[in-house]
Amino acid sequence: MWVQLEVFLQTLIAGILLGGLYALIGIGMTLILGVMKIINLTHGQLMMVAMYIAFWLFSLFHIDPYVSLLIAPPLLFLLGMFLQKALINPVLRVESILPHNQVILTVGIGMVLQNLATIFFTSDYRSTPVDYATDAWYLSDFWHNAPFELSLSYPWSVSFLLSVLITTALWFFLTKTDTGKSIRATAQDRDAAMLMGVNVGFMRVITFGLGAALVGAAGCLFIPIYYLFPALGSQFTLIAFVITILGGLGSTMGAILGGLILGVFESMTATYVGMGWAPVGRFAIFVAALVFLPGGVASLLKRKAVSK
Amino acid sequence: MKRFIPLIVLALLAVLPFLGLSSYVMHLFILVVMWSVSGMAWNLLGGYCGQVSFGHAAFFGLGAYCAGLVSFHLGLSPWWGFLVSVPFVAVTALIMGLIVLRLRGPYFVLATLALGEIMRITAENLTTLTQGNLGIMIQRTWVEKTAYYYIILALAALTFAAIKVLAESRWGYYFVAIREDQDAAESLGINTTLYKTIALAVSAVFTGFSGAFYMNYMGYIDPQVVFSLGDISILTIMVVMVGGVATYWGPIVGAVIMVLLAEVIRSLPYIGTAYQTLFGVLLIVIIIYLPNGLVGDREKLARLFGKKGAAA
Numbered sequence: 001m002w003v004q005l006e007v008f009l010q011t012l013i014a015g016i017l018l019g020g021l022y023a024l025i026g027i028g029m030t031l032i033l034g035v036m037k038i039i040n041l042t043h044g045q046l047m048m049v050a051m052y053i054a055f056w057l058f059s060l061f062h063i064d065p066y067v068s069l070l071i072a073p074p075l076l077f078l079l080g081m082f083l084q085k086a087l088i089n090p091v092l093r094v095e096s097i098l099p100h101n102q103v104i105l106t107v108g109i110g111m112v113l114q115n116l117a118t119i120f121f122t123s124d125y126r127s128t129p130v131d132y133a134t135d136a137w138y139l140s141d142f143w144h145n146a147p148f149e150l151s152l153s154y155p156w157s158v159s160f161l162l163s164v165l166i167t168t169a170l171w172f173f174l175t176k177t178d179t180g181k182s183i184r185a186t187a188q189d190r191d192a193a194m195l196m197g198v199n200v201g202f203m204r205v206i207t208f209g210l211g212a213a214l215v216g217a218a219g220c221l222f223i224p225i226y227y228l229f230p231a232l233g234s235q236f237t238l239i240a241f242v243i244t245i246l247g248g249l250g251s252t253m254g255a256i257l258g259g260l261i262l263g264v265f266e267s268m269t270a271t272y273v274g275m276g277w278a279p280v281g282r283f284a285i286f287v288a289a290l291v292f293l294p295g296g297v298a299s300l301l302k303r304k305a306v307s308k
Numbered sequence: 309m310k311r312f313i314p315l316i317v318l319a320l321l322a323v324l325p326f327l328g329l330s331s332y333v334m335h336l337f338i339l340v341v342m343w344s345v346s347g348m349a350w351n352l353l354g355g356y357c358g359q360v361s362f363g364h365a366a367f368f369g370l371g372a373y374c375a376g377l378v379s380f381h382l383g384l385s386p387w388w389g390f391l392v393s394v395p396f397v398a399v400t401a402l403i404m405g406l407i408v409l410r411l412r413g414p415y416f417v418l419a420t421l422a423l424g425e426i427m428r429i430t431a432e433n434l435t436t437l438t439q440g441n442l443g444i445m446i447q448r449t450w451v452e453k454t455a456y457y458y459i460i461l462a463l464a465a466l467t468f469a470a471i472k473v474l475a476e477s478r479w480g481y482y483f484v485a486i487r488e489d490q491d492a493a494e495s496l497g498i499n500t501t502l503y504k505t506i507a508l509a510v511s512a513v514f515t516g517f518s519g520a521f522y523m524n525y526m527g528y529i530d531p532q533v534v535f536s537l538g539d540i541s542i543l544t545i546m547v548v549m550v551g552g553v554a555t556y557w558g559p560i561v562g563a564v565i566m567v568l569l570a571e572v573i574r575s576l577p578y579i580g581t582a583y584q585t586l587f588g589v590l591l592i593v594i595i596i597y598l599p600n601g602l603v604g605d606r607e608k609l610a611r612l613f614g615k616k617g618a619a620a
Binding site for chain 2: 039087090091094096100101103104105107108109110111112114115116118119234238241242245274276277279280283284286287290291294
């Protein structure tokens with residue numbers, strides 16, 4: 001009995017910690033989707049780039065991955081702005097038969113990034129062997145006669161807390177500053193925002209940069225607890241859009257909840273069904289969300305607000 | 309005269325094996341024709357009907373596995389895979405259609421992408437049926453390439469004819485109407501869901517044929533190869549994007565370019581590993597400058613290169 005409870009609680013903790021990090025990835029994606037109305041299928045690859053930056057900073061200069069939070073996201077911000085200005089903006093203006101050209105374009109960008117990473121850094125698995133990687137807090141340290149044992153990994157918890165901190169900072173930025181308000185106005189109604197004097201084109205560039213910086217931050221938080229290889233990007237791109245659909249397109253609150261749900265769900269499938277099936281669970285929940293809850297968690301929140 | 313161009317091209321292609329080409333060149337021709345089958349199939353759904361699918365690897369892989377498993381578990385000739393794949397692929401397409409065809413735009417793209425990935429992961433994990441990542445190896449029927457070439461050529465001719473007939477029929481106009489404005493099509497009394505499902509099912513069955521041929525020709529498959537997002541789903545899209553969306557010849561031109569590029573680039577020293585980068589750059593350039601592909605934007609090309617482009 002205790003053993004089962006222990007496994008369950010441990011899985012739940014792992015899921016919530018993972019979900020907190022997923023939320024950060026999802027928020028970047030949902031911001032871009034909300035403002036630009038395009039799916040950024042190169043989101044995970046941007047995270048991979050950030051992870052490589054953190055990795056090289058660690059192995060060449062022994063900069064702690066958490067310190068590179070101050071370096072990698074700003075670089076990603078610039079990269080995102082460049083991609084938006086140089087490649088995506090021109091495509092938005094081109095007339096073509098298919099309306100999904102921008103999506104295919106982001107796939108192309110992702111291919112280039114992933115392949116360049118393979119060429120320059122080889123496809124070896126890498127990690128940053130920080131000396132606190134295996135440290136953890138144990139329940140028995142605090143409660144001596146505990147009937148079961150739970151552990152809370154040190155780097156996972158730090159990553160989780162930092163992720164919460166960044167999300168809070170983003171929330172302040174979006175709700176309290178003029179630029180943040182302009183971004184939200186652009187997402188709500190582009191034409192109206194333009195009429196109110198918002199520089200919509202500039203907001204798009206900023207948003208793409210911001211989304212890239214957020215996923216870059218997520219990369220820095222992931223590298224101490226995960227391993228890194230060039231093809232990792234596509235996996236996280238998939239995760240990012242599952243979160244976005246689960247949360248509701250363009251909703252920040254939804255992305256946070258979606259990330260948490262996905263984290264817990266994945267960790268549960270891994271424990272109770274089997275490691276290999278975790279990705280299937282991820283997509284099953286995704287298709288279920290598309291069919292039964294197309295507005296995502298955000299639509300539930302909205303419905304509640306209306307009925308109040 | 310214009311009506312006979314497909315027949316002339318077919319006749320020219322049919323005499324190719326008599327030229328005594330090397331086996332490697334024949335291999336390239338087979339790949340080109342196989343990719344043009346996939347491209348033409350995708351073009352029906354993506355180009356004419358406007359439903360951009362990122363999950364055609366699901367059908368390609370399913371076709372390949374039908375052929376492989378028929379031979380592996382039942383001991384039949386893998387060529388039966390063509391027949392067996394039809395019901396499996398069609399039913400999968402219908403189920404997929406139920407889920408994804410009510411979605412629009414970005415939702416549709418993402419849903420197809422996810423379903424393609426689900427198929428891959430399922431094939432990787434159902435080890436009793438598919439041997440998982442070990443893959444399936446079968447005995448190839450012939451060592452010579454000529455027979456394979458004629459089979460895939462016949463298949464391509466069939467696909468070309470089927471899609472031409474379909475696109476020029478009433479249904480084809482419905483497809484284009486759906487692509488241009490789904491709400492307007494709906495209000496004119498077109499049952500959009502029905503016609504999108506038809507386009508998806510036909511497109512899926514032909515993609516499945518292409519996959520079944522791949523199994524027969526290559527003799528080995530595993531989930532990473534035939535359900536691959538990058539090497540199947542996206543390459544199929546690239547074949548059509550480069551060649552020309554919603555044109556008859558676009559996928560064929562695209563297949564020639566993509567296969568040759570892949571082979572040429574991969575054989576170069578040093579640059580070989582960068583072939584995906586070059587593909588990505590090509591895709592980006594095509595989307596920005598020739599969004600309707602080489603065939604679709606040939607007037608634009610002709611203007612760029614003067615008269616020389618117009619003749620090509």
